[in-house]
Amino acid sequence: MPNTVNTAEIQALDSAHFLHPFTDFQDLNARGAKVITRADGIYIWDSEGNRLLDAMSGLWCVSVGYGRKELADAAYQQMLTLPYYNSFFQTTNVPAATLAAKLASLAPKVDGRGFEHVFYSCSGSESNDSNVRMVRRYWDLLGQPQRKVIISRHNGYHGSTMAAASLSGMSGMHAQGDLPIPNITHIEQPYGVKNALPGESADAFGLRAAGWLEAKILEVGPDKVAAFIGEPVQGAGGVIIPPATYWPEIQRIVDKYGILLISDEVICAFGRLGHWFAYEKFGYKPDLVTFAKGVTSGYIPLGGVLVGDRVAKVLIEKGGEFNHGYTYSGHPVACAVALANIAIMERENLVERVRTDIGPYLAEKYSALNEHPLVAHAETCGFVAGLVLVKNKQTGEVFDENLSVGMLCRKHCFANGLVMRAVGDRMIIAPPLVMTHAQIDKMVALILLCLDLTWQELKAAGHV
Numbered sequence: 001m002p003n004t005v006n007t008a009e010i011q012a013l014d015s016a017h018f019l020h021p022f023t024d025f026q027d028l029n030a031r032g033a034k035v036i037t038r039a040d041g042i043y044i045w046d047s048e049g050n051r052l053l054d055a056m057s058g059l060w061c062v063s064v065g066y067g068r069k070e071l072a073d074a075a076y077q078q079m080l081t082l083p084y085y086n087s088f089f090q091t092t093n094v095p096a097a098t099l100a101a102k103l104a105s106l107a108p109k110v111d112g113r114g115f116e117h118v119f120y121s122c123s124g125s126e127s128n129d130s131n132v133r134m135v136r137r138y139w140d141l142l143g144q145p146q147r148k149v150i151i152s153r154h155n156g157y158h159g160s161t162m163a164a165a166s167l168s169g170m171s172g173m174h175a176q177g178d179l180p181i182p183n184i185t186h187i188e189q190p191y192g193v194k195n196a197l198p199g200e201s202a203d204a205f206g207l208r209a210a211g212w213l214e215a216k217i218l219e220v221g222p223d224k225v226a227a228f229i230g231e232p233v234q235g236a237g238g239v240i241i242p243p244a245t246y247w248p249e250i251q252r253i254v255d256k257y258g259i260l261l262i263s264d265e266v267i268c269a270f271g272r273l274g275h276w277f278a279y280e281k282f283g284y285k286p287d288l289v290t291f292a293k294g295v296t297s298g299y300i301p302l303g304g305v306l307v308g309d310r311v312a313k314v315l316i317e318k319g320g321e322f323n324h325g326y327t328y329s330g331h332p333v334a335c336a337v338a339l340a341n342i343a344i345m346e347r348e349n350l351v352e353r354v355r356t357d358i359g360p361y362l363a364e365k366y367s368a369l370n371e372h373p374l375v376a377h378a379e380t381c382g383f384v385a386g387l388v389l390v391k392n393k394q395t396g397e398v399f400d401e402n403l404s405v406g407m408l409c410r411k412h413c414f415a416n417g418l419v420m421r422a423v424g425d426r427m428i429i430a431p432p433l434v435m436t437h438a439q440i441d442k443m444v445a446l447i448l449l450c451l452d453l454t455w456q457e458l459k460a461a462g463h464v
């Protein structure tokens with residue numbers, strides 16, 4: 001396809017008018033944003049004609065890959081039929097009702113408890129705001145209005161609206177805008193590299209990390225705690241995969257104190273970990289499940305919450321009017337695209353493929369990266385993966401933060417046609433679920449090349 005975009009012109013418009021999310025505006029304006037012009041399969045192209053293998057699926061969302069005509073057709077047809085109608089005043093639409101039923105059928109029941117209801121939004125952030133509203137309403141309706149506190153984790157990410165940013169455990173976010181809002185508090189994350197004791201086994205660490213929840217419940221007062229929220233695997237925090245003992249112990253603790261459990265699966269649902277919903281993989285029983293991103297493969301904004309039966313029953317039977325919702329709750333075009341996206345995933349068996357084929361294949365390839373002198377803890381879970389860049393493999397010594405080693409590695413990735421994300425000194429990927437074995441080989445070869453180039457640059461500067 002000919003390159004018809006004038007890069008300098010778009011960059012000038014961009015720096016003059018577009019305030020980007022999570023961006024140092026001056027810094028970006030000095031560099032000029034990379035202009036992404038098109039995409040196909042697992043590749044994106046910039047305005048200079050460079051092709052990049054997108055190992056981040058956009059931002060953890062383009063599960064079925066780029067260029068799926070079926071999704072464009074679904075949007076087009078729905079726009080012609082019914083582009084918009086609200087669902088506030090006793091009306092519904094065909095895609096929203098159909099998708100709600102489909103999601104209910106995809107969410108596995110645990111111990112007889114399922115998810116027969118869905119509350120729609122447009123994003124993960126809004127969905128988590130809805131969670132806060134639903135959790136508080138639930139306890140009010142049960143005559144326990146003092147249960148207000150929601151416990152979350154440091155370095156967790158739950159979005160960027162006021163409530164979602166408060167649930168998030170990112171200190172940089174809290175420092176701007178007087179966050180967290182009241183009645184949200186945090187515990188430490190189950191990140192063994194940072195928080196395990198010397199010689200402590202992963203299983204023992206998982207139990208100890210879950211124990212921080214019980215300690216916090218006791219500190220706050222068990223009768224004041226409303227819910228605990230966590231990502232099955234922490235995504236934006238750097239692909240932090242908890243030990244196998246962690247989630248079952250969290251479940252035991254929330255059961256013991258009778259508090260609600262929110263599984264934020266904005267990244268982990270829709271096949272990313274080899275299951276439609278990730279709570280199934282880790283064997284816990286959430287009351288609310290946040291979703292977004294993968295539900296439409298990012299082709300159009302859609303988010304929502306799977307509302308578990310015990311919460312739904314109270315909201316429906318005792319609730320009266322629930323004074324909460326969005327103009328675009330149950331947007332017909334977004335829901336039609338989601339249905340088409342799920343149809344592709346079912347037809348191509350993508351969820352099972354992650355579980356039994358490409359997930360294990362990626363795990364095998366990734367474990368070999370542990371041989372690299374710069375790498376520690378290369379590990380995968382389903383189709384996400386992370387590794388730590390270390391100064392000394394034997395001792396586990398990390399680099400001085402000021403060296404921004406992750407960003408250095410990311411620079412080499414971009415220059416060599418690979419999109420990989422750096423979170424501090426962790427390099428992470430979440431590739432499209434349609435990758436072939438040959439494409440996985442190619443991606444891992446590119447990762448190795450970029451690790452080598454990073455190593456050489458650090459060596460030349462005397463840092464290793």
Ligand code: PXG
Pocket residue numbers: 059122123124125126128157158159160231235236237264265266267292293303
């Ligand atoms: N929960 C989780 C677990 C997420 O990963 C959100 C909520 C918020 O979703 P919205 O749609 O409001 O953005 C997310 C979003 C990153 C990065 O740097 C990750 C996200 C968003 C932006 C950047 O990895 N995840």
